[in-house]
Amino acid sequence: MTNIVSGIKIPDSKIAREAAELVRQHESELLFNHSVRVFIFGAIKGIRHNLKVDAELLYVAALFHDLGLVDAFHTDTRRFEVDGADAARKFLRGHGIPDPKSDLVWEAIALHTTPGIPQFMRPEIALTNAGVLVDVVGIGYDEFTSEQRDQVIAAFPRGENFKNDFIKAQTCSALKKPATTFGTVNFDYIQEHDPAFHRPNACSRIRNAPWRS
Template sequence: MVNGISGIKIPDSKIARGAAELVRQHESDMLFNHSVRVFVFGAMKGIRQHLKFDAELLYVAALFHDLGLADAYHTPTKRFEVDGADAARDFLKSHGIPEPKADLVWEAIALHTTPGIPQFMRPEIALTNAGVLVDVVGIGYDEYTPEQREHVLAAWPRGDFKNEFVKLQTCAALKKPQTTFGTVNFDYIEHHDPGFHKPNACMRIRNTPWPS
């Protein structure tokens, strides 16, 4: 495994190795490579901003952040982010990690697609979100040098990431569309079927049983 990219080393503790092994069992190379890139880009930003963060917890959050998209961790009623967050917390607690740290990882994963909030929270939460944003939608792309981006992609290639990722997210969203209302995940359904309409917040308010 490649280490030392711009001062970032992949955590190699027993927990880190166990987390990577578990996630690899259930994710494609495309999704696993994305998860590691999320850690590396997030950690790079943390160092650049002189933030104090737990690299091991950030790594676990990055590894598990999309595990809810895997069939083995799919539930019919929870957002995929929560499915992944639950899996990560269970994994950490089973390895003796104190509840506050396991909860921190849960929050980082559960909030990783929520706009406008994670960046104001603890570093592990903010950096998980930042890593996702740069790798998926390119937000913060120019904050990394061409050499940094090239080194990361050489170690963990993107392949046909754009098309494969959209396809995977769309399939997951279509399995439980009710979990995507009010989140960015609805965009996958709308892109797949422009005629699909989510519940309108204004109509839901007007149709409540309250008299006014």
């Protein structure tokens, strides 16, 4: 794998290599390349804002952030973000990483699709979210130069139809456990696939609570 992309060194520690190997084993090229791009874009933003970042932890968070979409790490009752977060924490604990660091990675992954919160948290959490946002929906796209974007894409290509293929991967996961998408952006994948799907309503849930008033 390319060692330096757009000025960002890809972590090459034993843990980083084994994390990449595990994720490569289970994810499609589409998701793996996306995950590394998330790390690079996040790391570039971290440098731009002079943030003190543990590059290895950011890399593991980026690598594992979509692992909950694949069958080997899928559960029936948890959000896919939590499945990926659990896998990352288990991996890090298995490599002797103490809980404060493994928990930080867990939080970064669990919150990576949550709007309005990660950017106020620790850099590894904020930058995982920022990397996802720029690579998937283009938030922050213009903060990167065309040279930076081109170098990242050249090293880890998006493929010919990333947008639709990524939606398909997310939709496949969401359809397997629709109840986990309540209150999250993941519901949009189900709604686009099946507009007739009944969306749980927060107001109805409050009114139907067992309290008398």
